[in-house]
Amino acid sequence: MKKILILVLFLAAGILSAQQFKVEKAAGNVKAQIGGSEKWTAIKTGDVLAANSIVLTGEKSSLVLGGNGTKLSLKESSALPLPYLKKMSVDDLILALAMQDMINSPRKKEEANSKNTAVYGAEINGVKIPFVPSSNFGVQRLNGAVQLAEIGFKESAIVDAKETFRKYPGTKSIASFRIYFANLLADLNLNEDAYNEFKQISSLKLDSRQKQEVTSKLDSLSKKLMK
């Protein structure tokens, strides 16, 4: 098992503009896409990135980013749209979920026979933290979203993951990510959303441990919802 090291430091405000992030350390193949640009630009330590950028780390690469009062260490094979690197309230999360439903309600029929994907990750306090080394951009975004949650931006991470699931439908079959983000919804007491998510996950191809976890979560969430 590989430990994920996430370091979050809250810096004194004023070093950078709220709309910018500074590359404090870039190791290996690290790229960014600025705004609506089609190009991926290699970035190096000391570069300043606009808030509407997407950062991407390749295999065996890493990035430490600071700005907007936040420091993020992004490990290999991860992608993160920087607009998500911000603290959202639960109310805003609820609005964002409603908005995504409004634009694009969940599919009625989920793919039940999709391939399972090998998952690596750490287990902290009994919670498995998924990580998938992949060149698939959707998976890389989910890796980034997980790391976003681990530094405390659970709400933003959920929105990021939801968008990724929609834009990259293949990622919806990766049960570990689905379970991880469903658990985040439950942690935030968004029990109905969490229940619906686990209900959908239960139709995916799950290993025995995942089945047990999903069944257990559905039981506990249904009890909460009955109250």
Add this chain to the structure above:
Amino acid sequence: MIETLNIQAQSSFGLSGYWTPLQQSSTLLNSFEANPGNFSSLKDWGLSFSYGGEFSGTPTSSLYLISLDKQIGSHFISLRYTPGYQKEFIFNNGESIVLHDSSTQSLSSQFTYKELFGLGYSYKFSEKLSAGFSLRYFKQEFDQQSVLPVFSDTVYLNQVNKINNINFWRGDLGINYSPSKYFSLSFATINLLNVNESVADSTLAPYEIKKDKGVSFGLSIAPSESYDLNLIYETTNALQTGINSYFNLFGNKIGFGVSVFHDKFQSPFFAGIVPAISFNTNKFSFSLSGIKYFSNRNIPHTFSEFTNDGLNNIINNRYSFDKAVLTVTFALNTIPEKEVEFLDVDMIRDIYPTMSDNYLNRPFADAKIVNLTDKTISVKPSSKIEGINEDRIISPVVTIGPKDTADVPFYTIIPQSYDKKKTGISFVDFFVTANNDNPDDQTQKPILINGINAWDGKVINLRYFIKRNYEFSMDYSKKILSNYKSELDTMSYSLSIFYKAKIIFNNCVRELVYSSNPTAAQNYVQFPNETLNLKGGNCDDLSVLYSSLLESVGIQTALVDYKPQNGIGHVSVLVNTQLSPDQARLITDNDSKYFIRKNESGVDEVWIPVETTSLTNFDKAWELGAEKFNQDALTNLGLAKGSVEIVDIY
């Protein structure tokens, strides 16, 4: 000889019972006694007959009244002939003559009082207020026997009849005010005008009908629709009060009424009772009434009483006997009965001719319409806008309960051919029709008709500008695309929509510039051909143009409505590439430049935002459109908070 005479009658006493104006029945017709103001609810013609009998020692019967009535607009006229309104007195004048065979012959006098005919008129100022007058013609004949000595060879006495006719007109005014169907007031004069036809013999003055002047006040209150209470008070110290009760029978009205009257010259205090029953339909009515006096009428009266008190009323005096009267009234209605009418019309919206379909689904006016009948009816509303409609436009039928009021919406159709650019005031004629061929009621209201470029500021309504001149847009787009036929033919179909959108944008924006509208009016939108002819426009115009060009060749679009922030709003276009999410990489490596929407079949499709005011090239317009959409609609949760809205064209 009648020995005792002392009578003072009540002016408002009628033979058909005492009915209230609240019930709008025809039983009040021609009752100039109780209704000097000649109030009537008749719609057209009326014809009445009253026949009755008097129960004296020897019962007699006669035709009391024939009347003809006509309503003309707000005017109402009554004519009546009253052969039965008469009273005749024959009495011994106390003298007698001895005939040649030594027999004696008493001399008598005969006084005859008749009301021959009457004329009434009233004017209805409103449904609540009417005023009018009545003129009645009275005939008085005093036939007195006497003897005159004739001097010849011998003196003998000759019996002669001295006849005096003192005829006169009586005129009175009256006002009726009914502020609601539960309350009514009336005011009338008594003997306001009396004009003798000839100079009267002063010796006969005591025997003439008294003409004391006064006024009468009437009050009717209906605590419910099933009964009412009535009172008339006369300043000549008389009153009449009664109660009437009604119920409906198969749509017709049956009424029961009873009233008592007081007359200072009759006893007891309430001199008599007048029971009545009526049956009213729309076409005719019957009323059967009776008069029962509480005092014994078969007692002698002295001539000195008659001389002292005189006679005030022909049909109701202390010499009158109990009566029964049957009145039949026919309402000959050649004018269709009004069943519904407008109470008010509320103009909801001005007319924006280009937003034509909008008026098929949403009303432009709301009317309050009342059902005047006792049954549930279906009402057909229609309207005609001067300058827009050639015929009446019929709106959906509405059902209204008895006496109920309903809000009735009015819709209209704006013809596609309407092309006036100028805004102006016009008029709408509103009609409401129940069961008649012609409208029961109509009213007119002014309305603002905008020019065809006018827009109400709602982005959802820009779709009408997009759809208008569709043929032009189709021709224009096809012309552009035909220049790229070879490229498009070799391209996979899934990518062709995206490239068509790109080609059309790059070709139509080449000569355009962003500018505010030529009219400088905020809510003025150019049609696609106008934007191209003028070589520019603002965000509304450019979005309408681009959306119209794409829609006309089958490319689905939507508008993004960025609601006004600090008074400035914005509109741009979303294009449905119809690509699946997995195919999005075929058009971009940047996944922030698109978002996913489901189509009607539930299939995810890739949509891209395009900023139509970026008149450089498609890629730049897409990039700018995506940045603004991501920032305002998604990152700032504008779609959830309502500050940004996606408006589908179809």
